[in-house]
Every structure is written in structure tokens, then in C-alpha cells.
Amino acid sequence: MRFINKWSYSCAKGLSQMLDEDHQKKALYYYGFQIALGSIVKAVILVAVSFALGAMLPALTISLAFALLRKAAGGYHMKTYGKCLFVTMVLFISAALIAQYTYQYWSILCLAGFIGLTFFTGMYILIKYAPRDTPNRLITDAREKRKFKIISVIYMLVWLVLSMLLTAIGIKLYAISLCFGILPELFGITPAGHSFFEKIEYGLGRKKQKHLIKT
Structure with a gap:
């Protein structure tokens, strides 16, 4: 902006x-x-x-889970602040609304399965791809890469314990929010995620150009 x-x-x-x-x-x-x-x-x-929209607490939980993992694992970075803000708000608010208005329908078993699937998928992605460079942090040293990879894996282990604990004591809203927080970050460090967000960014850029031409 x-x-x-x-x-x-x-x-x-x-x-x-x-x-x-x-x-x-x-x-x-x-x-x-x-x-x-x-x-x-x-x-x-x-x-x-x-x-x-009545979903502030899950939105904050999602953004915190996302930001903490992103700090260690990196990920796709939009070229302009406006595009970054728009995509971030769409992802976080949509996820927060889903968590807020569906958590009561999740059984403990289904949620535990969702957490387990997210964890094992996340560990595979982090071990294979993390950390990914961003324009603000280019990692070229092998020891630095190893350090951030280890931090990312430790984060996932802590995330797993916290998510399972919340599920066990019946606080399903925040367990779901923790899942929704790390899923876009995990996707964003994969080649498929980079390609997906590049297409979104390109599409937003084309819409802006067409709007400027019309006006």
C-alpha cells in the first residue's frame, strides 16, 4: 500500500x-x-x-501459528504489500470462520486424525523443503539451513503436543485453528505452493492493470 x-x-x-x-x-x-x-x-x-465476523480468537490463533512457523521455515513472499495483505486476510479470515462455525461438529477422533495427518505431512514437507528463502532472508550457509530446519521440526513437535492436549481436554476450536494456521505455511514452502501463489499474484496484478486501463 x-x-x-x-x-x-x-x-x-x-x-x-x-x-x-x-x-x-x-x-x-x-x-x-x-x-x-x-x-x-x-x-x-x-x-x-x-x-x-465473530471469529477474532481463532483468527489470532491461526495468525500466530502461521507466523511462528514461517519465522523458521520461510515460504513464498508476495512482491507487494497490498497483495500480501489481501491474500493473508482471505486465508486467515476464511479459516477462522470455518473453525468458529464448524468446531462443534468435529468428533474427537476425527480431529485427532486431522492433527496426525497434518503433523506427518508437515514433518515430511519441512524435512524435504525447509527452510525456503524469502526476499528478506536469503540462506546460503549450510549450517544456517540445518539450524532453521531443526527449529522447524521442533516447532512441529511442540505444535503436536499442544494440539493433542487441546483436543484431549475438549478445546476443539483452538486445536482446529492451530491446524489451519500451519497448513498454508506448509503449503507455501512446497514447489506446488510457490506455483499456486505465483499464479494468484499474477492474476491480482492483471486485474489491477485492467482496472487502471479502464479508469
Whole structure:
């Protein structure tokens, strides 16, 4: 979004002038402000929309589960903030609504099976593909790759214990939300996931171009 870029540039410019920094430092500040402001805007929109739809808590659980795994495993990254925001909101809000309004129909056995399937599929994907580079974090060192892969696997083990514990004590809404949180992240680090999100990004770009031509 343009206002994120403008705010980030203004903040970076002001900070670099105040500290008497060079252009290279200003670019670093600009990048940092983009991430910080973008995250705040994304969080505010997610909370507002999910609250209005009555699914705020599962939406927050989904986003947290997604973000923690993404930190270690990487994944596909949209080229513009607007596209990233749109796709993220569609995925998270849709998943939150499904979790909120279907959890009471899940039996303990079905949910345990879903968690087990997600876990074993996730472990295979992480061992085979994680970590995937992002534009913000290019991993070339073999030791770094091994470290992030191990962290990803540990995360899945913790995720499994927590999900099963929630299921055992009957808190099915959050167990389902934890599943829905990591599924798009796992998909996003596979070659099929990259191809899928690339097509979505390309499609959104074409729609925007057609709209600009018409106007």
C-alpha cells in the first residue's frame, strides 16, 4: 500500500536526519519501518474484520501459528504489500470462520486424525523443503539451513503436543485453528505452493492493470 511506503519513507528520512546517518542507513531504516508499520496495519485489519465476523480468537490463533512457523521455515513472499495483505486476510479470515462455525461438529477422533495427518505431512514437507528463502532472508550457509530446519521440526513437535492436549481436554476450536494456521505455511514452502501463489499474484496484478486501463 502506498501510504505504508510514504509513512516508512518519512520516518526513515526523519530518523536518518536526526542521527545524521548516510543514505545506506536511511534505506535500512526504511525497510525496518515498512515491516513494522505493515505488521501493525495487518494486525489491526485482521482484528477488526475477524471481530466484526465473530471469529477474532481463532483468527489470532491461526495468525500466530502461521507466523511462528514461517519465522523458521520461510515460504513464498508476495512482491507487494497490498497483495500480501489481501491474500493473508482471505486465508486467515476464511479459516477462522470455518473453525468458529464448524468446531462443534468435529468428533474427537476425527480431529485427532486431522492433527496426525497434518503433523506427518508437515514433518515430511519441512524435512524435504525447509527452510525456503524469502526476499528478506536469503540462506546460503549450510549450517544456517540445518539450524532453521531443526527449529522447524521442533516447532512441529511442540505444535503436536499442544494440539493433542487441546483436543484431549475438549478445546476443539483452538486445536482446529492451530491446524489451519500451519497448513498454508506448509503449503507455501512446497514447489506446488510457490506455483499456486505465483499464479494468484499474477492474476491480482492483471486485474489491477485492467482496472487502471479502464479508469
